[in-house]
Amino acid sequence: MIRSKTSLAAKSLLAWLRLTNRKRTYAELDRFRRSIESSQAKGDRGPIRSIRRRFDVQRSEVDGRPCYTIRPPGGGDGKRVLYFHGGAYVHQIQHDHWRFFGRLIDRTGCAVTVPIYPLAPEHQCPETTAFVRRAYDVFSAGAGPEEQIVMGDSAGAGIALALTKALRDEGSPVPKETVLLSPWLDLTMTHPAQPALDRRDPYLALTGLNEAARLYSGRLPRTDPRLSPLSGDLSGLGALSVYIGTKDVLLSDARRLRTLCTEQGVPLSYHEYEGMIHAWMLASIPEARLALEEIAHLVDRSLVKTV
Template identity: 45%
Template sequence: MPSIQCRLWRLALRLVRRKQRFASAQALHEEIRRRRKTGRAAPSPRFLARHEVSVEPVAGVEVYTVRPRGIDSGRRILYLHGGGYVFDIVSQHWDFIGKLVDGLGATVIVPIYPLAPEHTHREVFAGLLPLYDQLVQSRPPASLTVMGDSAGGGMALALAQLARDSGRPLPGRLVLLSPFLDASGDNPGIDALEPLDPMLSKPGGIECGRVYAGGDPITLPQVSPIHGGLQGLPPVTLFIGTHDILLPDCRAFRALAQQQGLPLRYYEAEGMFHVWMLLPMPESELAFAQIIAAVEADEGAQRHPPGLAPRPVQADSVARAGE
C-alpha cells in the first residue's frame, strides 16, 4: 500500500491541477510562458553551505559542478534535469543532486541546457557533447555515470548513443529515472494510463517532443532515443512507476534491451507516478537506495542497504517497490 506521504503528494498534484498543464498544446505553451517569468531554481543557501559549488560556461552552456566537502569517492555523475525539454531546473532537482553528492561522495555536473521551443535538440547537444568530451578526457570514462530524470533521462540515453555512434569513449553506466524515451506518443498502452497519471498527459508530451525536434522527424534518436539502437551501450538502470504514462515506452525499451543484448536493471514501482524518486516520501528513499546501489554495482562495491542490493538481471526482470 502506498505510504501516507505518497497519497498526500498524489492528492496535492491533483489539487494544483498539475496534469492540466499537459492537457493540450495550448495549455503547455501557457505554462511555458508562466515559467519563463519565474525563471529557474538556484541552489539554496543550505545547499551551498553543505557542498562545494562552482559554475562555468562550457560551449555556451552554464554548467554547475557540485562536489562533496568531505571525502570524494572519485565518482562523477553528469546529471540532466527533467522538464519536458521546455522547463527549467526546479528545487526538487537540487535536493536530489545534493543527496547524490552526499550518498556517493560523488561530483555531480549539472548543465543548464537551452530549452525548447526557443531552442531544439541541435543546440542542446551542441553544448552537451563538448562538456561530455571534457568529462571523459579528464578522468577514466568508467568513473562517469550519466543520469537524468524524465526528459533528462531521454537526453542521457541519446547522449550515450551519440557518443557510441561517433566513436567517443562511453560512460560507465546510465541511470534513467522515469525517462521520456519516445516523443511520438504512439504506444497504444498510453491511453489506458491517462486516468491514473496525476502529472502527465499525452497531448502536452507530444507537443514537448514536437518543439524540441524543431522540424526534424519526431523519431530522430536525439528526440526519441528508443529508436536509436541499444547495441554497444553501457549498462542501464531504469526506474518507472506503474501510474506513469511513460510506462508503456519503458516496457518497450525493456523488450528491446533483451533483444539487443543491453545489460539492464529494470525497476517498475507499483502505484508510483512520474519522477516520484525526487519527492520526500518512503518510496523515494527505497528508490534512492537502489540508485546508489546501481551506481556502485558495476564497480563491485558492497555498500548496499540490507535487502536492497539489485542483482544483475536480465532485461525482462521487474523489481517492485518494497522488495
Template identity: 45%
Template sequence: MISLRARLAELALPLLGIKRFFSQLDRMDERLAKMRQAKSPRPAAKWQKRFRIEEDTSRSYPLVTLTPLGGAKPHAPHLLYFHGGGYVMDIAALHWEAIASLCDRLGASASVPIYPLAPEVTVTTTLPAMRALYDELAGELGAENIAVGGDSAGGGMALALVQDLKRDGRPLPGSLVLFSPWLDATASGEGMDAIEPRDKMLAPSGLEACGVRYAGGLPLDDPRLSPLFGDLSGLPPVAVFAGTSDILVSDARRLREKLGSLGEPPAVYREAERMQHVWMLLPIPEGRAALDETAAFLRHVHVKDAL
C-alpha cells in the first residue's frame, strides 16, 4: 500500500500542467517559449547552511557545485547529476532538493550542469559538452570516484555519456544511478499505451516530440538519444528506480532485461507499485526511501572500491 502523502501527490500532479504539456503537442512550442522567460531555480537557502554552493559561468552553460561545508567525507563519491525535463525544460526545485538531500546523506559533493536546452541546442552539441565536463572531473578526482546520475531525460543522458566513454576506451565512472530513465526517444516501448491513463505526467506522443527537438535531425533510435539501443555491456554498477504508474517503466524493464541477458543485471533494480514518474524526487516517504537506498548503493560501491 502506498503512503497517504503519495496518494495526495498523485492527486496533485495533474494540477502542475505537466501532463498537458506532454499531451497537447500543438501548444508545446508556445509553452516552451513561456518557460524560457522564467528564472532558473537554484538550491533553497536552507542548503547554504550545509553546503558551499558555487556557480561557474565560464562555460557555455552554468555549472553549479555543492560541497559540504566541512569538506566531503573520505571515499564519498562526487555526484555528476543530469536533471530531467525531456531535454527541453530547465532544472526544477525538486531536483535541487533531491540532489542536496542525497549529498547530505553521503557527505558528498556534486556537480550539476544547467545544460543548454532543446530545440535551441541539440544532442550533437550537448552530449560532447557533458563529456568534456566529465573528462575534466575525472582528471581532477579520478573516474572511479565519480557517480553519474540523472532522472528521466537526464538518466538517458547519463547512460549515453557512459556509452560514449566506453566506445572511446576512456575510464568509466564508479557507479551509475538512473531515476525513471528515458532511454528510448522513439517512445515506443511495449505497454506504454496501457500505462498512460494512470500516468499523471507523461504521454508517449509528447516524449517523442521532445525527442525530435533534441535530435536535431538524427534518427530517434540513435544511441546518443536512445541509449537503450546502444552497447550495454561492461557498464559500471548501476541502480535503476522506476514506478508502475510511469510509462517510462517500459524503458527500465527493457534495460533490466538487456543487462540480464548480458549476465550483468543492475546492482539495484527497484520498481515501486503505483509510483509516478520521478517519484524518487517527491517529498513522500517512498521518495525518501529511494534516496536512502541510493545512498546505501553508492556507499557500498565507492567505499568497497576504495579499500
C-alpha cells in the first residue's frame, strides 16, 4: 500500500528540519560522535511524566538492565507488544517513543514492554543480541506466540526482525506479528540507491549511519544476520509488516525486503508513505495518526486471552 498525499503539517515538519539543518547530526562525523556522548550521558530516565501519570508503569530488570512495562489503568486486555526503540544502536530512547506508546495503548488497550538494551560503542552486537533474547524469554513467559507482537523502529526494527529470525532458526515459536517501522535492516549500507536517497533525506545521512554500524558491529562482518537480517530465508516468521517513508535513506532496505518476500512467496503488509521522513509515525502529524490506526489493527487482530 502506497500513501501519496502529504499533509500541510508534514510539509511544515520537513521545512523545519531543513531550516534547522538537523541532518548535520548524521552528516558530520564529529557532530555525530558528540550526539552519542550527549545522548548516553543522560542515562536511563525511564518513561516521561505524562506516561507515568496516565498509565501503570512497572520497572523490572533483565541482566541488570531496566525494562519498562506500560499498561492501561486496570491492566488492559492481554495483548502484549515488545518494543525495541530506534537510535542507530548508539542513542537513548527519546520522548517521542514514550508518546507513541501512550497513543498505541490508548487505541488498543495493549501492554507495551520496552527493554532498554545496551548501546554501542561500549556494548556491541553479540552482547545486545544476547540481552534481547533473554528479555524476550522473560516477557513472553506464560503467553503463547499468538499473544506476542514484536515491534521496533529504525535500529530497533532490525533487532526485532533479527530476533524473530533467530527464534525460527532455533525451532522456537515465533511472534504472531513482527512490525517494522522505518527499519534499518542492512548495516553494510552498500545499496546503489542510497546515495540518492541520502540527498533527499532531511534527517539521516550515510556518514553517521556507517559510523554507528562500525561501532555496533565491532569485529563481526556487517553481513552477519544479527546485524543485517534482511538477507536469507524470510519464510516462517509469522506476519510481517513494514512502514516506511520515501524521504528516508533506509527506503531501499524496505523495498528490498518487499522484493525478497515476493520472490520467496512470503506475505508482507507493506506501507510506503510519500514524502515521509525517517520514523515519522512517532511524530504529531496526520500521517502518523493514520499509521497508528493501521498499526493498531495489527495489534487488535492478534489472538488474545484475558489475563
